[in-house]
Amino acid sequence: MTEPDPRALPDGARVVVAGLGVTGRAVVAALSGGAAGRVASVVTVDGRADDADVRDADDPAVAGRVVAGADLVVASPGWAPSTPLLAAARAAGVPVWSEIELAWRLRVERTGADGARGPAPWLAVTGTNGKTTTVEMLASILTAAGLRAAAVGNVGTPVVEAAQDPSLDVLAVELSSFQLHHTLTTSFEAAAVLNVAADHLDWHGSLEAYAADKGRVYARAQVACVYNAADPRTEQLVRDADVTEGALAVGFTLGAPGPGQLGVVEDVLVDRAFHAEPGARDRQRTAAEVGTLADLAHLAPGGGTPPPHVVANALAAAALARAHGVPAAAVRDGLRAFRPGAHRISEVRVLDGVAWVDDSKATNAHAAAASLASYAPGTVVWVAGGLAKGASFDALVADRADRLRAAVLIGVDPEPIRGALARHAPEIPVVVVDPGDTGSVMRRAVAAARDLARAGDTVLLAPAGASMDQFASYAQRGEAFATAVAEL
Numbered sequence: 001m002t003e004p005d006p007r008a009l010p011d012g013a014r015v016v017v018a019g020l021g022v023t024g025r026a027v028v029a030a031l032s033g034g035a036a037g038r039v040a041s042v043v044t045v046d047g048r049a050d051d052a053d054v055r056d057a058d059d060p061a062v063a064g065r066v067v068a069g070a071d072l073v074v075a076s077p078g079w080a081p082s083t084p085l086l087a088a089a090r091a092a093g094v095p096v097w098s099e100i101e102l103a104w105r106l107r108v109e110r111t112g113a114d115g116a117r118g119p120a121p122w123l124a125v126t127g128t129n130g131k132t133t134t135v136e137m138l139a140s141i142l143t144a145a146g147l148r149a150a151a152v153g154n155v156g157t158p159v160v161e162a163a164q165d166p167s168l169d170v171l172a173v174e175l176s177s178f179q180l181h182h183t184l185t186t187s188f189e190a191a192a193v194l195n196v197a198a199d200h201l202d203w204h205g206s207l208e209a210y211a212a213d214k215g216r217v218y219a220r221a222q223v224a225c226v227y228n229a230a231d232p233r234t235e236q237l238v239r240d241a242d243v244t245e246g247a248l249a250v251g252f253t254l255g256a257p258g259p260g261q262l263g264v265v266e267d268v269l270v271d272r273a274f275h276a277e278p279g280a281r282d283r284q285r286t287a288a289e290v291g292t293l294a295d296l297a298h299l300a301p302g303g304g305t306p307p308p309h310v311v312a313n314a315l316a317a318a319a320l321a322r323a324h325g326v327p328a329a330a331v332r333d334g335l336r337a338f339r340p341g342a343h344r345i346s347e348v349r350v351l352d353g354v355a356w357v358d359d360s361k362a363t364n365a366h367a368a369a370a371s372l373a374s375y376a377p378g379t380v381v382w383v384a385g386g387l388a389k390g391a392s393f394d395a396l397v398a399d400r401a402d403r404l405r406a407a408v409l410i411g412v413d414p415e416p417i418r419g420a421l422a423r424h425a426p427e428i429p430v431v432v433v434d435p436g437d438t439g440s441v442m443r444r445a446v447a448a449a450r451d452l453a454r455a456g457d458t459v460l461l462a463p464a465g466a467s468m469d470q471f472a473s474y475a476q477r478g479e480a481f482a483t484a485v486a487e488l
Contacts, residue, residue: 009105010071012040016094018057018085019076020049023099026158027074030106033164043070045085063088070094074102077178098182100153100175103160105185111166120168122186123320126175126217127194127234129367130313131155133340134194135174137317141334142170145326153179155341170324177213187244190323191217192226192316196233197366202390215240221247224273224323226316229253229261248273250323252315254308259284262315262322267293269315269331274322290318290331299338300374301345301357301458307374343478345371348485353455356446356485359462360478364389365396368464372400375460380404381453383445383481385411386465393420393464401425406452408433408445412469438470442480443487450488459485 009015017027024046031039045066046052057063063084067073073089073096081087089096107119123142125134135151142149152162153174162171173188196211211233218225218241225241227234229251238249250260250273257263257272264270268289275288296306296314306314318331340346343360350356362368363386372380380403397420406429409417414432421430431448433441449459461481463474471477 009038011038013038013071014041014069015039015043016066016070016073016085016089017042017044017076018046018073018079018083020044020046020052021076021078023076023158023160024074026160027076027099027102030102030160030164031074057085058083060084060088064092067092067094072097074099075182077176081181096182097184098179099158099160100173100179100183100186103158103163104183106160107163108166110169119163120170121189121222121324122171122173123324124173124175124186124188124191124217125194125316125320126177126180126214127192127228128197128364129362129370130194130309130316131174131176132361133310133344134192134313134317135172136341137314137335137338138172138320140338141317141321141326141331142172142324144334144337145321145330147326172320175217177210180216181213183216185220187220187222188217189222190224190226190320191221192320193217193228193234193237194313194316195228195231195366196237197364211237218243220244224248224250224319226250226252226319226323228312228316229263230312248323250274250319252312252319254311254315257287262290262319264293264311264315269293269295269311269318271318271322271328273319275328288328290322290328291335292332295332295335298336299340301347301355307345307370309370309373343475345374346478348482349488351485351488353457354450354453355458356481357458357460358478358481359460360467360474360481362462362464363466363474365391365393365464368462369396369400371460371462372403375403375458377402378405379457381449381457381459382407383410383449383459383461384417384464385409385414386463386467386477387411387469388413388416388465391416393417394424396464397421398424401428404428405454405457406430406449408448408452410441410445410463410470411435411465417464435470441470442477443484446481446484446488 044052045054045057047055067089132155139151147169149170151172155174215237221243225238227238253263260273262271269291271288271290276283299310300306346358348356359371362371409432412435433445467474467477
């Protein structure tokens, strides 16, 4: 089948929507609206939704019949390429788009009073960890600059809804590797890959395939490709990207920045990438202050010095905002105004000198390592466990064992983390919570953690795994933790 025009749907398109979660229902609504008026029919597929048109597409024969008459499949992020429906679409030559690809093609013109024309530009963020925080920081900075901005994508509002809102000046877009896999024609104003670590290997098949899907965010970037100078994989993704002529490679670093980078000098956040026009005589010898560590102190556990990953997220958000032309003062004001969402290193309570902290959003080893690094050696009772998603925890435990006083393990299969603790931290006391009674698992974990903690310690829920083995979401897991702590 011939690939459609990048800004259009096929005339009279027959579209299959795979998945009827939040994303899928937003896609159906968009396809039913005026922007996609040429769509002839929509068939919905979801084995868990009573109102889906097709519920048994796990059967390859059914999947083949569903795509046989289709012109396009729009897949929700959870649908891996190996699922029968998407495999059947590839075999039949039917294009598969993500919601992001559909949203890009359905963008509408802005109606701003400043006379801006064309659709709102997108500033995109992906990475194994830190995406939500960075996107929300970015939206706060853009708002501080007086722009009508929204944080969208994985962070909340489906992108396909925001793309059709003419009142928005700019979108701060959080993208997962799942969404990027079937994204084909986007051209973001600026994009960032925050980091790449082993995650979702069960979905992608390999770390290389996972990284390659992350790197798709840089394709056709117009102004800047922002990368983590401490993560060679992100820099290589920039080198490999086919970008718009003139797009800059902009690194962020926790050290002093070189030319073309953002970084930290003493306690000052410094921009050496967007501080002067290209070719300006004094460009190499000057810089712009965009904030200080004190502007991020409210994001540190208990106040004080912000954790390194928070500073890195702030620098990435600042780089994207500066690529959009935001003044330095707005970066500072936006960082000061930013408040993180729930379940991200959120202090739930202090009881008997012990701090109880919910970081349920730490759903992989890389995120848990960053969370543990925020605390002093020997002071953490670590509540961990969940779906491993094909990942190993050996490096996490080896690198962060010094922070632990003890560990309490939840999850249907605690063995991956228990085994890593036995190999790399055999001296650390470990309590494994019986997974049999899922409804009480967090209450029993909290009780065990209380017995292990001492005054001055932190009980940290940083699971390093996904939640779906025992909870509906990471949010429900964090809420269960907070409820159990409140009952102490």
